[in-house]
Amino acid sequence: MKTLTLHQPGHFEFADVPFDPTLANGHALVRVVCIGICGTDLHAYRGNQPFFTYPRVLGHELAVEVLALQGDPYGLKVGDFCAVEPYLDCGECQACRRGLTNCCEKLRVLGVHTDGGMVEYLKIPTGKLHPSNRLKKEQLALVETLAIGGHAVERAELKPDDLVLVVGAGPIGLSVVEFVKRSGATLVVADRDENRLRFCREKMGVGHTLLAADDSTQALRDMLQGDLPTVVFDATGNPNSMMKCFDYCAHGGKLVFVGLFQGDVSFHDPTFHRKELTLLASRNATSHTFRTIINAIENGRMDTTPWITHRVVFDALPDCFPTLLKPESGVIKAIVEMPVLSGSVAE
Structure with a gap:
């Protein structure tokens, strides 16, 4: 073989x-x-x-x-x-x-x-x-990537009135974007690569993108009429980005780590408690998510073309x-x- x-x-x-x-x-x-x-x-x-x-x-x-x-x-x-x-x-x-x-x-x-x-x-x-004998073979190969984002969004239990920030516009971040869009929540995607942000705007219909800086808190407030994201997904696996995301969350918000790295995450405990944040990890996906994605693609509710x-x-x-x-x-x-x-x- x-x-x-x-x-x-x-x-x-x-x-x-x-x-x-x-x-x-x-x-x-x-x-x-x-x-x-x-x-x-x-x-x-x-x-x-x-x-x-x-x-x-x-x-x-x-x-x-x-x-x-x-x-x-x-x-x-x-x-x-x-x-x-x-x-x-x-x-x-x-x-x-x-x-x-x-x-x-x-x-x-x-x-x-x-x-x-x-x-x-x-x-x-x-x-x-x-x-699925209705999906193209290459679509079947995409299901696992999409399932990572699908499971992360399920973990967050998004509501239509949520303000959502996805940090990192690589394939895993884009899989999160796909499911945030389906929730109806307001979405901002941040990345340090303008080409990836352009892809989000032109191919995935993302209305709000942000070229990430060392501190993007004020830029987020400007974009969200003075508010901060109620849910932040970090899909970078970069320790500096992951730890900075605690600052981006609104009071009472949620932070979901989709990416990971081999090391420790630290945060300022008084800020964490003052905001009463919910910290979630997301790992892999479940059989339910795989079946949901296949059904959505088969029925035209999810476009894999881009x-x-x-x-x-x-x-x-x-x-x-x-x-x-x-x-x-x-x-x-x-x-x-x-x-x-x-x-x-x-x-």
Whole structure:
């Protein structure tokens, strides 16, 4: 089986790896058809992805085709095309027993904690496959990215009269933007890159954007008629940005950390208490969010057209990958297209 492995930062290598197609009960054999390139993959390539070990097969934003099934198929059929929920939970810990599988105590994410989808074939638990034979294959590969933002917005419990600030207009921030728009709340997007802000305005219909500075508090008040955001989402994973967001929240507001970094967050406790802020973390997503997104795209309530800015064929990925790191490339979301395979899985 053709496999692309990141052996160390900056070094991909193809290899022909033996693959056993034998399935355990409750699993499916799938063919990978599209892979979305995530910020996690870019950070891993640079060597600054937290909680990451090498060598690793990347790829967790996946569209797949079901080739075989064993045991309870959750309604799946051979030939179904599916989005993959790449969060492999234990099903037994306290979080899992409460239905919070996205923050399982023993969670393994494909392409991060265990090898992922930059391969021809995978074996996946059937409960982690979300079928749609109406979506394009590349749309299925977008579902996981969108689910990150969808879950974060669910955590915030937005209301139409909320004033919302999204800090960071990378793919994860844009996934948050997508769901904030659907809530009807007033939205401001802040970023240090004017090109990303232009994308928000021209492609995503965002009416208020802010070129972020070291302190944007007064600029926010000017934009919001003297008020501050009632909900702030930080999608940067940058410690300075995350800690500054405490200042941007209105009294009685909420702060949601979508991005993360390997370190400590500190804040001024009297300010935190005086404002009576609610601090929330958002991790991954749930099966419910995946199904909600697929239904919204199928029924035309969510437009994925602006998202995909770059397409790469699998064989060219090692050579093309460094260009995806460059800001001047204008990448929002790159999709890797897998070749159509012939012959048996075991070949």
